[in-house]
Amino acid sequence: xxxxxxxxxxxxxxxxxxxxxxxxxxxxxxxxxxxxxxxxxxxxxxxxxxxxxxxxxxxxxxxxxxxxxxxxxxxxxxxxxxxxxxxxxxxxxxxxxxxxxxxxxxxxxxxxxxxxxxxxxxxxxxxxxxxxxxxxxxxxxxxxxxxxxxxxxxxxxxxxxxxxxxxxxxxxxxxxxxxxxxxxxxxxxxxxxxxxxxxxxxxxxxxxxxxxxxxxxxxxxxxxxxxxxxxxxxxxxxxxxxxxxxxxxxxxxxxxxxxxxxxxxxxxxxxxxxxxxxxxxxxxxxxxxxxxxxxxxxxxxxxxxxxxxxxxxxxxxxxxxxxxxxxxxxxxxxxxxxxxxxxxxxxxxxxxxxxxxxxxxxxxxxxxxxxxxxxxxxxxxxxxxxxxxxxxxxxxxxxxxxxxxxxxxxxxxxxxxxxxxxxxxxxxxxxxxxxxxxxxxxxxxxxxxxxxxxxxxxxxxxxxxxxxxxxxxxxxxxxxxxxxxxxxxxxxxxxxxxxxxxxxxxxxxxxxxxxxxxxxxxxxxxxxxxxxxxxxxxxxxxxxxxxxxxxxxxxxxxxxxxxxxxxxxxxxxxxxxxxxxxxxxxxxxxxxxxxxxxxxxxxxxxxxxxxxxxxxxxxxxxxxxxxxxxxxxxxxxxxxxxxxxxxxxxxxxxxxxxxxxxxxxxxxxxxxxxxxxxxxxxxxxxxxxxxxxxxxxxxxxxxxxxxxxxxxxxxxxxxxxxxxxxxxxxxxxxxxxxxxxxxxxxxxxxxxxxxxxxxx
Numbered sequence: 193x194x195x196x197x198x199x200x201x202x203x204x205x206x207x208x209x210x211x212x213x214x215x216x217x218x219x220x221x222x223x224x225x226x227x228x229x230x231x232x233x234x235x236x237x238x239x240x241x242x243x244x245x246x247x248x249x250x251x252x253x254x255x256x257x258x259x260x261x262x263x264x265x266x267x268x269x270x271x272x273x274x275x276x277x278x279x280x281x282x283x284x285x286x287x288x289x290x291x292x293x294x295x296x297x298x299x300x301x302x303x304x305x306x307x308x309x310x311x312x313x314x315x316x317x318x319x320x321x322x323x324x325x326x327x328x329x330x331x332x333x334x335x336x337x338x339x340x341x342x343x344x345x346x347x348x349x350x351x352x353x354x355x356x357x358x359x360x361x362x363x364x365x366x367x368x369x370x371x372x373x374x375x376x377x378x379x380x381x382x383x384x385x386x387x388x389x390x391x392x393x394x395x396x397x398x399x400x401x402x403x404x405x406x407x408x409x410x411x412x413x414x415x416x417x418x419x420x421x422x423x424x425x426x427x428x429x430x431x432x433x434x435x436x437x438x439x440x441x442x443x444x445x446x447x448x449x450x451x452x453x454x455x456x457x458x459x460x461x462x463x464x465x466x467x468x469x470x471x472x473x474x475x476x477x478x479x480x481x482x483x484x485x486x487x488x489x490x491x492x493x494x495x496x497x498x499x500x501x502x503x504x505x506x507x508x509x510x511x512x513x514x515x516x517x518x519x520x521x522x523x524x525x526x527x528x529x530x531x532x533x534x535x536x537x538x539x540x541x542x543x544x545x546x547x548x549x550x551x552x553x554x555x556x557x558x559x560x561x562x563x564x565x566x567x568x569x570x571x572x573x574x575x576x577x578x579x580x581x582x583x584x585x586x587x588x589x590x591x592x593x594x595x596x597x598x599x600x601x602x603x604x605x606x607x608x609x610x611x612x613x614x615x616x617x618x619x620x621x622x623x624x625x626x627x628x629x630x631x632x633x634x635x636x637x638x639x640x641x642x643x644x645x646x647x648x649x650x651x652x653x654x655x656x657x658x659x660x661x662x663x664x665x666x667x668x669x670x671x672x673x674x675x676x677x678x679x680x681x682x683x684x685x686x687x688x689x690x691x692x693x694x695x696x697x698x699x700x701x702x703x704x705x706x707x708x709x710x711x712x713x714x715x716x717x718x719x720x721x722x723x724x725x726x727x728x729x730x731x732x733x734x735x736x737x738x739x740x741x742x743x744x745x746x747x748x749x750x751x752x753x754x755x756x757x758x759x760x761x762x763x764x765x766x767x768x769x770x771x772x773x774x775x776x777x778x779x780x781x782x783x784x785x786x787x788x789x790x791x792x793x794x795x796x797x798x799x800x801x802x803x804x805x806x807x808x809x810x811x812x813x814x815x816x817x818x819x820x821x822x823x824x825x826x827x828x829x830x831x832x833x834x835x836x837x838x839x840x841x842x843x844x845x846x847x848x849x850x851x852x853x854x855x856x857x858x859x860x861x862x863x864x865x866x867x868x869x870x871x872x873x874x875x876x877x878x879x880x881x882x883x884x885x886x887x888x889x890x891x892x893x894x895x896x897x898x899x900x901x902x903x904x905x906x907x908x909x910x911x912x913x914x915x916x917x918x919x920x921x922x923x924x925x926x927x928x929x930x931x932x933x934x935x936x937x938x939x940x941x942x943x944x945x946x947x948x949x950x951x952x
Contacts (some may be wrong), residue, residue: 199340199558200949201565203662204671207722207945211709212336212551212930213326213674214940216278216355219925221323224265225316226892227258234861235868243858252857255894259856262895263299263308266315270295276504278322278332281543284511287504290314313902316895320888324925326695326941328708329747330543331356335712336930338551338942346556346688347677351933352548359545360711361499364537365738365746368464370522371491375472375484376456384475387430387443387454388423388769391735391761391776392602395419400451403606417442421452423769426474460738460749460766462707465492467768487521494518495541514540537745544747546712549932551942556688561675563648563831566655567697567817568671568946570631572662574623574816575700578809579664581619583789583802585611590782590789590801601780601791605762605804612808620812628821630658635829637820642839642871645830662948665700666731667806668813669948672703676941678835678923685929692834693922695941697817700810704945705752723752726947730756732791732799735774736807737764758793760804828920841870841918845880845907852905856894863897875921881914882906888921 199206233251237243269275270291279287294311302308327333334356341348375381394401398415401407410418417439420430431439446452456471458464469488475481494514501507515526518540528538589607593599634654637644663669674695679685703709705723710716733753739745753759758773760780767774781792782801789801802809819837820826829837845851850862877886880903889900907914923939930940 199561201561201946202569203948203950204565204568204946205726205949206340207704207947208339209704209713209718209722210338210551210553210945211328211704211943212338212547212549212940213328213333213943214336214547214930214938215322215325215327216330216332216334217274217319217322217938218936219324219928219939220937221269222320222888222890222893222896223925224269225262225319225895226890227261227894230255230258230860230894231864231892234864237861237865239865239869243861248857251861255857255860259304259894260299262893263304263312266312266319266895267295267299269319270315273504274331275319275322277507278330279318280504280507280511281330281332281539282318284508286314286318287508309898312895313899317887317899320896321885324888324921324939325886326939328544331359331545334545334547335709336547336549336551336940337713338553340558341552341554344552344554345686346554346690347679347685347929348552348554349682349686349929349931350550350552351931352550353933354548355932356545357548358712359499359543361495361541361543362462362711362746363465363495363541364539365458365460365464366528366537367491367518367526367540368458368468369738370518370524371487372456372458372468374522375487378480380477380480381456381475381484382440382454383428383431384426384477384480385454385456386423386426386769387421387446387452388457388765389418389421389452389776389778390450391765392606392763392778393451394600394602394778402451403603413437414442414446418446418451421446423457423765427454457765459768460746462711462746462749462751464746490517490521498541499543511541537739537747542747544708544712546714549930551930553942554688556690557677557692560690560692560833563834563836564673564675564694564946566648566652566831567694567819567836568673568948569662570627570655570659571671571697571699571817572668572948573659574627575664575668575809575813576661577623577664578616578620578813579668579802582611582616582805582809585615586801586805587789590784594784599782600778601760601782601804602762602777604782604801605777608805612805616809616812620816624816624818625821627816628818631819632821634658635819637827637829640825641827643830644827648832651831662950665800665802665806665809666727667702667803667810668700669726670700670702671946671948672698672701673944673946674698674941675944676923676939677929678927679929680927682929682931682937690833690929693838694834694836696815699813699816700806701814702750702752702945704943705750706748707751708747709943710751719752720754722945723754730754730758730773730797732758732760732793732797732803734804734807735759735761735764735766738766758797758799760791760793762804828922835922838922839873839920841872842915843870843918844912845904845914845916846912848901848904848908851901851908853901856898859901860894860897863901864891867891872918873920875924876918877921878903879917879919880904880907882910 198208290311297308322332328335392403398409399407400410416434443454447454458467472484494517497510501510518526526540586608634651676693676695677685677690678693679690759767760775762777775793779794783790783792790798791801792798824842826840828839850859850866853859853862874891876889878889879886883903890896928937928939930938
């Protein structure tokens with residue numbers, strides 16, 4: 193790729209490709225729920241004025257009329273085909289239990305009792321998510337793409353045609369796993385399954401050892417069978433290779449000892465159905481093969497109908513039929529219950545789409561991004577310090593294990609778990625607090641300030657003094673910043689009249705490598721080309737579980753894994769066992785090389801031992817970047833032309849007396865007085881421990897004030913110290929620049945990838 197198309201920020205090289213994230217509904221949609229003039233009328237009542245008398249009665253009547261108009265607006269939204277399709281993907285039962293009765297209600301003649309109001313709030317809640325949250329899922333959060341262009345002045349949009357250019361429907365991995373379990377239950381299939389040694393089971397001849405347990409000596413027959421359990425050779429082939437040995441009985445014993453898995457296992461992948469089909473095609477018994485393929489074909493046909501649906505009715509019918517067929521085949525619920533142990537992707541299938549609009553960024557944006565350089569330099573300190581702590585601990589563990597002879601990676605990994613889940617976790621929290629304290633010193637934030645502006649040139653020396661170092665492990669050379677553009681419309685953004693706003697800075701991860709991004713890119717080879725530029729040689733990547741309730745699902749799995757990269761299975765073998773460079777932890781060694789620990793793979797390849805822990809370390813460090821320590825109030829901080837911290841407030845729910853007011857007019861007026869007392873802006877995002885995700889509030893909108901009041905009541909019921917965090921919305925709905933082919937404007941953010949070119 194041409195070097196002039198790859199911007200550098202000091203030692204950080206930005207990828208020429210960046211993601212354009214934004215919702216699928218225009219930003220001004222939420223403004224429909226803020227009745228014109230109502231906020232001004234409410235503000236005529238000061239806190240000392242009794243809410244009674246003729247003026248109050250007149251205002252209450254005005255709010256009542258506005259509430260009827262808002263109800264009509266919400267019903268119009270609820271009738272919108274695109275809104276209904278989005279709900280069909282997100283929460284299909286709501287269409288029947290909430291939306292249908294809401295649309296049967298007549299705001300002009302029927303009472304606004306509790307239930308209609310709850311349904312209003314339901315629509316408004318989903319509407320704010322679809323209009324102003326930069327989520328990435330389905331057509332209501334399509335993935336857009338952009339690139340740097342020296343010929344562009346600022347941020348220019350090529351809207352394309354329509355909202356989306358492409359879409360696809362994917363299986364959640366758990367659904368295909370459920371089908372695999374049913375196929376696996378047929379005893380006739382067992383011979384066609386390739387048993388696999390558990391990754392951390394160490395085998396030396398007839399001696400078998402599991403980390404933390406005494407070695408066990410097994411019979412020659414068991415050793416011969418175990419040696420052939422590579423996940424590639426089928427049980428029937430092992431039996432043919434070992435005449436005279438009861439391979440079936442031996443395998444059952446090895447499974448009972450938990451040394452071997454002998455079941456249909458589908459590798460973690462964006463397309464798990466393909467791997468299952470490939471295995472089914474290897475079954476040599478025609479009847480078994482046909483039955484398995486017929487089951488998979490039935491589900492695949494259902495998914496195809498879902499993908500082909502063009503309206504809400506077709507989609508609902510197709511989803512219902514797919515779920516019926518799935519449950520009939522697998523005797524498994526077709527939607528997983530939401531719980532603390534449930535990973536993302538609760539439904540059988542999900543949809544991801546590519547936005548038609550693309551973006552081009554020019555020199556004005558590169559210039560405005562300049563402050564990102566010192567922020568990323570300081571972020572490198574976080575990962576290097578975390579890695580240094582972990583490396584010091586694991587060197588001691590290795591020395592202890594090495595006293596008894598060579599150290600296999602499996603034993604080393606299990607011995608290090610207390611460090612990863614104890615010391616490392618504690619250190620991460622301490623580093624985050626220290627990081628914010630150092631930035632507090634650099635920025636010299638005055639007490640009570642609401643706006644803090646600094647020039648990079650004035651503080652970069654202090655940043656160098658406070659933050660030295662970088663990297664720590666291979667993945668830590670990546671940072672993924674989210675940047676928003678605030679501009680007075682697309683024309684201002686195109687000419688470079690803009691301000692940048694830092695959303696989040698994700699540490700130690702190339703988030704554009706996730707499946708949800710890569711499979712919506714028009715040419716994934718371009719992303720691999722960037723990966724090759726960053727890593728000319730192979731990498732060692734730990735294999736991770738298919739799912740985890742915190743982050744892992746099929747959508748976020750890393751997919752920029754090249755043939756030359758090694759993958760090591762620590763406790764979960766989620767790759768294709770036939771992949772040439774997929775290694776078991778039991779088969780690798782950990783050795784000292786000078787002051788460093790390295791992993792030696794069976795073919796002799798050497799890698800830093802800390803890279804084995806990269807997933808855990810990235811999970812611990814990804815969200816550590818926070819410039820200011822938590823406080824009752826923190827100011828907006830601007831470096832040159834970039835807002836690097838938005839203004840925030842941490843407020844006690846119990847102190848928000850308006851939340852308990854049952855009268856809608858009084859609640860609205862008191863909420864605005866409460867907002868003025870705390871100097872909150874009109875638009876905020878709220879994070880509460882009782883809510884599943886941040887939500888938008890417009891203090892000019894009675895329905896969003898009501899949603900806020902309910903959230904604060906829930907929080908206050910948990911205890912007197914329940915605190916909600918309010919963050920100014922920046923850019924606001926009026927400061928949007930991303931457009932479609934009809935000129936409608938959308939909120940958005942740019943997801944960049946930065947690579948540290950400084951050698952460690």
